[in-house]
Amino acid sequence: MAIGGRAALDDPVVLDAVAHSQLRDLPPDVLSSLTSGASRVRAPAGTAVRDFGEPGPYLMLLVDGFLRVFVRAPDGRTLTVRYLRRGDLSGAVSLFTPGYTLAATVEALVDSDLVSLRGDVVKGLAETNLLVARAVMSELSERVVDFVAEIPGSVFSTVRQRVARHLLDLASEQRRDDRLIARVSQQGLAEAVGSVREVVVRVLRDLRAEGVIRTGHGGIELLLPDRLVDEQFYPPR
Numbered sequence: 199m200a201i202g203g204r205a206a207l208d209d210p211v212v213l214d215a216v217a218h219s220q221l222r223d224l225p226p227d228v229l230s231s232l233t234s235g236a237s238r239v240r241a242p243a244g245t246a247v248r249d250f251g252e253p254g255p256y257l258m259l260l261v262d263g264f265l266r267v268f269v270r271a272p273d274g275r276t277l278t279v280r281y282l283r284r285g286d287l288s289g290a291v292s293l294f295t296p297g298y299t300l301a302a303t304v305e306a307l308v309d310s311d312l313v314s315l316r317g318d319v320v321k322g323l324a325e326t327n328l329l330v331a332r333a334v335m336s337e338l339s340e341r342v343v344d345f346v347a348e349i350p351g352s353v354f355s356t357v358r359q360r361v362a363r364h365l366l367d368l369a370s371e372q373r374r375d376d377r378l379i380a381r382v383s384q385q386g387l388a389e390a391v392g393s394v395r396e397v398v399v400r401v402l403r404d405l406r407a408e409g410v411i412r413t414g415h416g417g418i419e420l421l422l423p424d425r426l427v428d429e430q431f432y433p434p435r
Contacts, residue, residue, distance in 0.1 A: 212313060215260065256317045259312060268389070
């Protein structure tokens with residue numbers, strides 16, 4: 199993971215990410231104070247942006263790329279609990295939790311560009327500035343709603359339903375033309391849904407036989423995405 203220079207607010211790419219984030223309503227002077235001491239972080243695909251057990255308050259803004267937040271079971275299996283896209287924030291919960299340590303890992307799925315804000319600066323402004331406090335509370339509220347909604351999808355759904363959901367998420371994020379292609383390996387998909395490769399291979403084989411997907415070296419193409427939506431008994435995000 200490469201640490202770049204100071205996060206310049208005159209960079210149109212950064213400003214666009216801010217405009218898609220919970221920080222979008224902050225006046226320029228407040229935003230400038232909030233990003234005091236912030237740095238630009240470039241994370242190559244496959245690297246951990248933040249590791250399990252990492253301590254301390256932090257707040258990151260995804261400028262460009264695609265991240266996943268995952269937890270790992272004692273037997274090595276993993277389960278993706280969140281995807282981050284442009285404008286998404288990560289770390290708000292750490293700001294007001296004494297002795298906080300990260301209970302998951304944040305990993306870059308593609309080459310990604312982030313702004314890493316100083317946790318002490320964000321916390322200090324949230325305690326004194328109503329607009330910053332409102333932005334942080336909005337972010338925390340959204341995280342609570344999302345994680346509660348994640349419970350039925352992660353606990354009560356079948357592997358096939360979880361595979362359908364993750365294929366839709368990945369393909370929609372990585373879309374470059376009229377085709378929906380999830381560029382993920384069978385092992386990577388198994389790790390995302392909290393299963394093992396052999397089970398996911400059987401699910402993909404069934405979906406391929408039904409004409410729902412097509413697999414190849416470029417990834418998994420979704421031929422009938424509506425069928426994958428129908429697989430899910432909970433509302434897709």
